[in-house]
Amino acid sequence: MSNVSIIIGREFNERVRKKSFIITTLLMPVLMLALMVAPALIMQFSGGDEKRIAVIDESGRIAPLLTDDDELRFETTDLPADAARKVLTDRFAILCIGGDILDNPSNVKLYVNGSSSLTVESNIEKQIEKIIEEEKLRSYDIENLQQILDDVKTSVTVQTFRNDKSQEEDSQAQSSLVAMGLGYILGFVLYMFLLIYGAMVMQSVIEEKNSRVLEVMVSSVRPFDLMLGKILGVASVAVVQILVWGILVVGVGGVVLPHLMPEEVMAGAQAMQQGIPDAAASVDMNPEVMQAVAAITDLGYVVKIFACLVLFLLGGYLLYSAMFAAVGSAVDNVQDAQQLQLPITIPVILALLMMLAVIKDPNSQLAFWFSLVPFTSPVVMMARIPYDIPMWEILLSLALLYATFIGMVWLAAKIYRVGIFMYGKKPTFKELAKWIRYKY
Amino acid sequence: MDLLTVKHVTKQYAGHKALDDVSLSIPQGSVYGLLGPNGAGKTTLIRIINRITAPDSGQVFLGDREIAPEDIRRIGYLPEERGLYKKMKVGEQAVFFARLKGLSRRDAIARLKVWFRKFGIEGWWDKKVEELSKGMAQKIQFIVTVLHEPELLIFDEPFSGFDPINANLLKEEILALRDKGATIIFSTHNMSSVEEICDHISLINKSQNILSGNVDEIRRRHGSNLFEVQFRGEEEPLRERLAGRCEILESPESESAYRSLRLRVGQDADIRAVIAATNEAVELRSFREIIPSMNDIFIRAVNGTL
Numbered sequence: 162m163s164n165v166s167i168i169i170g171r172e173f174n175e176r177v178r179k180k181s182f183i184i185t186t187l188l189m190p191v192l193m194l195a196l197m198v199a200p201a202l203i204m205q206f207s208g209g210d211e212k213r214i215a216v217i218d219e220s221g222r223i224a225p226l227l228t229d230d231d232e233l234r235f236e237t238t239d240l241p242a243d244a245a246r247k248v249l250t251d252r253f254a255i256l257c258i259g260g261d262i263l264d265n266p267s268n269v270k271l272y273v274n275g276s277s278s279l280t281v282e283s284n285i286e287k288q289i290e291k292i293i294e295e296e297k298l299r300s301y302d303i304e305n306l307q308q309i310l311d312d313v314k315t316s317v318t319v320q321t322f323r324n325d326k327s328q329e330e331d332s333q334a335q336s337s338l339v340a341m342g343l344g345y346i347l348g349f350v351l352y353m354f355l356l357i358y359g360a361m362v363m364q365s366v367i368e369e370k371n372s373r374v375l376e377v378m379v380s381s382v383r384p385f386d387l388m389l390g391k392i393l394g395v396a397s398v399a400v401v402q403i404l405v406w407g408i409l410v411v412g413v414g415g416v417v418l419p420h421l422m423p424e425e426v427m428a429g430a431q432a433m434q435q436g437i438p439d440a441a442a443s444v445d446m447n448p449e450v451m452q453a454v455a456a457i458t459d460l461g462y463v464v465k466i467f468a469c470l471v472l473f474l475l476g477g478y479l480l481y482s483a484m485f486a487a488v489g490s491a492v493d494n495v496q497d498a499q500q501l502q503l504p505i506t507i508p509v510i511l512a513l514l515m516m517l518a519v520i521k522d523p524n525s526q527l528a529f530w531f532s533l534v535p536f537t538s539p540v541v542m543m544a545r546i547p548y549d550i551p552m553w554e555i556l557l558s559l560a561l562l563y564a565t566f567i568g569m570v571w572l573a574a575k576i577y578r579v580g581i582f583m584y585g586k587k588p589t590f591k592e593l594a595k596w597i598r599y600k601y
Numbered sequence: 602m603d604l605l606t607v608k609h610v611t612k613q614y615a616g617h618k619a620l621d622d623v624s625l626s627i628p629q630g631s632v633y634g635l636l637g638p639n640g641a642g643k644t645t646l647i648r649i650i651n652r653i654t655a656p657d658s659g660q661v662f663l664g665d666r667e668i669a670p671e672d673i674r675r676i677g678y679l680p681e682e683r684g685l686y687k688k689m690k691v692g693e694q695a696v697f698f699a700r701l702k703g704l705s706r707r708d709a710i711a712r713l714k715v716w717f718r719k720f721g722i723e724g725w726w727d728k729k730v731e732e733l734s735k736g737m738a739q740k741i742q743f744i745v746t747v748l749h750e751p752e753l754l755i756f757d758e759p760f761s762g763f764d765p766i767n768a769n770l771l772k773e774e775i776l777a778l779r780d781k782g783a784t785i786i787f788s789t790h791n792m793s794s795v796e797e798i799c800d801h802i803s804l805i806n807k808s809q810n811i812l813s814g815n816v817d818e819i820r821r822r823h824g825s826n827l828f829e830v831q832f833r834g835e836e837e838p839l840r841e842r843l844a845g846r847c848e849i850l851e852s853p854e855s856e857s858a859y860r861s862l863r864l865r866v867g868q869d870a871d872i873r874a875v876i877a878a879t880n881e882a883v884e885l886r887s888f889r890e891i892i893p894s895m896n897d898i899f900i901r902a903v904n905g906t907l
Contacts, residue, residue, distance in 0.1 A: 164701055167697065167700050167701055168701075171697050175688070175689065369684075369686075372684045372685070372686070372687060373680070373682035373683060373684030374684035374685060375684065376680040376682050376684055377678075377680060377684050377685075377698070377742070379651075379653050380653065380673060380676065380678035381673060381674070381698070381702050382701055383670070582654075595615075
């Protein structure tokens with residue numbers, strides 16, 4: 162058994178057996194889910210505190226038509242404005258509507274006891290606008306007005322298809338919104354993995370250097386094997402983690418979700434997967450939602466994205482962790498690493514920023530080039546992949562990424578080899594460059 | 602026969618020369634002391650022997666051929682700075698290091714059990730290293746170093762951090778390893794341990810090998826022809842008898858029941874005649890040469906007064 166595999170084994174076992182690994186692996190999906198659901202829940206519950214608004218309507222035409230909702234309760238009062246403002250201080254606000262409101266729609270005043278809120282203001286504005294509009298419409302005395310209005314009301318949703326692909330048999334309605342959401346999540350997952358696992362490698366190198374384990378190790382293992390073993394060992398942990406998550410997603414998406422969804426939604430989603438959008442359209446359901454369901458329950462699509470995720474994750478991780486390992490070998494503690502980390506963190510952050518731009522326009526020149534440049538390609542390309550981009554681009558990007566990784570490992574190994582025996586002084590970039598040229 | 606030969610090794614670091622044309626040969630089956638003050642270049646030399654770094658010029662031979670990467674498995678190295686994974690369990694960690702040295706998992710466990718029993722530490726197997734004291738961790742480190750039974754063992758300050766009882770235990774194990782055929786390089790500042798266990802030494806100072814050879818021979822060679830005589834009787838007749846034959850020095854306060862004097866004898870003087878003369882003057886109890894300790898030789902060599 163080679164030394165590299167023994168080291169990989171140790172790194173893997175030490176990490177996977179940790180309680181923190183087991184907990185994060187199992188809890189992360191729950192946490193992510195919570196993160197997505199939480200805002201909706203908060204919105205649901207935050208309406209809890211009711212705001213009472215006293216209404217003084219001099220026109221007498223608005224107040225009866227104001228409707229209460231979860232947040233606001235309108236109470237008409239007979240007090241004159243001045244008196245109301247003095248007496249009704251326990252109300253959230255006092256709303257004064259002028260007598261000439263129909264002709265002068267700006268004659269509405271809201272006296273707030275405390276600070277105002279944008280949602281309250283816009284709620285009141287919308288209600289009054291609607292009431293006045295209806296009042297005005299009614300004044301034209303049109304017959305069957307309500308019927309006409311109902312008939313006029315329209316909502317358009319565009320269903321997008323790939324024309325260049327739909328000639329082939331597997332045509333599938335594809336929503337930009339779904340792709341964008343998915344791309345965003347994937348790009349972000351990659352970004353997090355690069356940083357978290359890269360930093361893990363760095364930390365572990367620093368620890369080995371500090372505890373002088375390295376001194377013992379290098380007498381039996383080549384430093385290059387040591388570094389490679391560590392990088393691959395941590396990589397194997399990352400792969401296991403992503404596999405567990407992948408299985409959870411595929412399991413929930415492909416197996417559990419179809420049983421949970423209402424039957425007609427599934428029928429529609431299946432129709433969409435099979436390229437019969439008309440059948441899908443017959444289901445009375447928001448097409449966007451249906452496309453999302455169709456996408457995440459389509460095993461082929463999920464597996465393809467998942468394969469790309471693993472490949473880019475691994476490539477990106479390998480590239481970055483080699484740099485992290487070099488930095489870790491050069492310093493004595495994590496604090497000293499800050500400055501040397503800059504050339505690593507800047508491209509990662511650049512990649513994240515690029516991803517945000519690229520995701521809106523996945524076929525732009527910017528998107529194309531940044532998804533080929535190895536330092537940004539993992540994050541940027543991953544964000545583009547849900548859009549079904551050409552295979553050759555993916556392959557080229559992967560090839561460049563892995564080639565750069567090999568070059569980077571070679572370079573990092575040179576720094577590593579010198580760095581692990583340097584104690585005390587924090588090296589500068591100039592010194593690191595000198596180390597690369599050291600002869601051993 | 603020499604197991605390890607270092608030939609004209611030079612190593613330059615940015616700014617200073619760590620080793621300057623150092624040559625030495627280490628006989629098979631010996632305990633070889635590598636002495637020298639801090640920063641003399643000992644660790645660099647050890648790293649070159651271990652193939653951790655390469656010399657700028659010069660060669661290292663193991664047996665009769667130049668040392669090669671696969672040879673590091675024939676070497677066991679206990680560095681001065683001890684390092685173990687703190688979070689790892691003792692047994693697992695020892696197996697890990699043994700496997701890196703080419704032992705199978707089964708062999709490693711079997712041999713470790715023997716060593717653990719020998720050191721009376723069977724109960725430590727499932728303890729984490731961070732739970733152990735420094736001395737305890739040193740024991741583990743020692744076992745890990747010798748476990749794969751290498752031909753060449755390199756110990757850098759092996760006794761630091763040990764109490765006298767454990768240091769003695771360690772010394773016996775080191776000598777036992779030599780008796781089983783291992784060759785041992787022993788880097789230290791502790792001169793009393795050198796006299797006790799080293800057969801040969803090299804003294805490295807300011808990147809150069811300034812003194813090497815057999816310990817006893819070096820000590821004899823650097824004897825300053827000083828003798829101590831212990832006797833019963835009056836001092837005066839002795840002084841008279843010896844006058845002209847040698848220089849008489851006052852003896853340091855002696856705890857002994859006998860009187861004593863120190864004599865400095867000329868390079869070519871006839872020791873037997875001196876002894877005979879002494880014997881005639883007083884009742885001679887002992888007559889011995891004062892051989893300098895390695896400590897004296899070390900200090901004098903480093904200060905350039907040897």
